[in-house]
Amino acid sequence: MESTPTTSARPDAVAGIPMPALRNHAATHQEHLLEDLRRIVHAETPSHDKALLDAGLEVIRTLAVERLGEPQAEARTDGGVHGDVLDLRWPGRDVDGGEITELESSVLSVCHYDTVWPAGTITGWPLTAEGDRLTGPGVLDMKFGIVQTLWAVRALRELGVPHAPLRLLLTGDEEIGSTAGRPAIEAAAAQSALTLVPEPSAAGQPKDRRKxxxxxxxxxxxxxxxxxxxxxxxxxxxxxxxxxxxxxxxxxxxxxxxxxxxxxxxxxxxxxxxxxxxxxxxxxxxxxxxxxxxxxxxxxxxxxxxxxxxxxxxxxxxxxxxxxPPMNPTPASRAAMDRVERLAAGLGRRITPAAVGGASDANFVSALGLPVLDGLGAVGEGPHAVHEHILVSEIAPQTALLAGLLADVAARP
Known part of the structure; x- marks a missing residue:
């Protein structure tokens, strides 16, 4: 991790959220997480290939059901010539183990499944481990974010940590402008307590400004x-x-x-x-x-x-x-970033939000004045480039941080 560790002692929990335990859960199940990542990376999803986008979305939905069970609600919107939008919702858990199902209490995770890589790329470039680097088309931007979201919720469930409901919105045209995805993103964000966009991080840091x-x-x-x-x-x-x-x-x-x-x-x-x-x-x-x-x-x-x-x-x-539209800090997003800073301290990390030139679907949410956190995904380099990769050693802490946010929204609405 290229972030700076805090100088204070690491707490065992932050506001009752066991951050080290969440990190350890992800580390313990890392091989399963990597196999899930292999499945969806090898399901090629070029932005302009409707047939492959449809097939890849089915692979992702099957994986989501395997990890979290059948969703409590599901909707699929036809993207026309673009990839469809799939909206999946699972209930949260309260301190007594009961279900939390209210839509306005949910945490929205916006993940695009389309990539810039053309059909057939995977034949010459399968998902490959090279030391700490895991390289493959779309692994960083942003298929890791999908798997990360699923395993964050699974960790909370298996550790018995109360958490907000998850709403997973999968879009298939982010790389070409989000024509089909934008209306769904804006509508879902308006109905949610917090929107997370697990796009690649900036060397382990979230992104609070985008052009x-x-x-x-x-x-x-x-x-x-x-x-x-x-x-x-x-x-x-x-x-x-x-x-x-x-x-x-x-x-x-x-x-x-x-x-x-x-x-x-x-x-x-x-x-x-x-x-x-x-x-x-x-x-x-x-x-x-x-x-x-x-x-x-x-x-x-x-x-x-x-x-x-x-x-x-x-x-x-x-x-x-x-x-x-450009994304700049708003009062709502600053308050959300405070959550990240507190939770990261439970992992011995200091957060320094980054400004970047690239845009993402978080721009749409920010422009509405709604709370959104971006760049919560993989640590790596090379989006849209042949050296695209993630760092395996950072999978567990990044997944724990995402899980912590779901728990924090339930504990501190």
């Missing part, structure tokens, strides 16, 4: 012509769109934490053809909502510069999606 995102797709339509015989009869979409790029990147404001990147640029059909069409994709990251609005409006206002603007054969199309 917001704006996506833009620009397309220029022109006229094709032979580049050698009659270039004057063409109107190059590539030349015109390239002239817009400086205006795109000029919308960045580094002093405000706003970055603008043209990530892709495609156009034309051949070297000797005046390009009839060109497209580019733009990624924007912002720290404040006002910047998100400014850049989104700036993108929508883009026009072809001269001399291209004077050519009626050239046409610019712009599609802008202010995809995720």
């Amino acid at each position: 917001g995102m704006v996506f833009a797709d620009l397309t220029v339509h022109g006229v094709q012509a032979h580049a050698g015989l009659e270039p004057e009869k063409g109107a190059s979409a590539v030349h015109a769109l390239a002239a817009v790029v400086p205006d795109i990147v000029a919308l960045a404001s580094p002093d405000d934490g706003t970055t603008v990147t043209v990530g892709t640029f495609h156009g034309g059909t051949s070297r000797n053809v005046v390009a009839g069409q060109a497209t580019c994709q733009v990624d924007v990251r912002v720290t404040e909502a006002a910047e998100q609005d400014r850049v989104a409006e700036g993108l929508r206002a883009l026009r072809l510069p001269q001399p291209h603007a004077a050519d009626p054969r050239l046409r610019l199309e712009i599609a802008v999606d202010a995809n995720r």
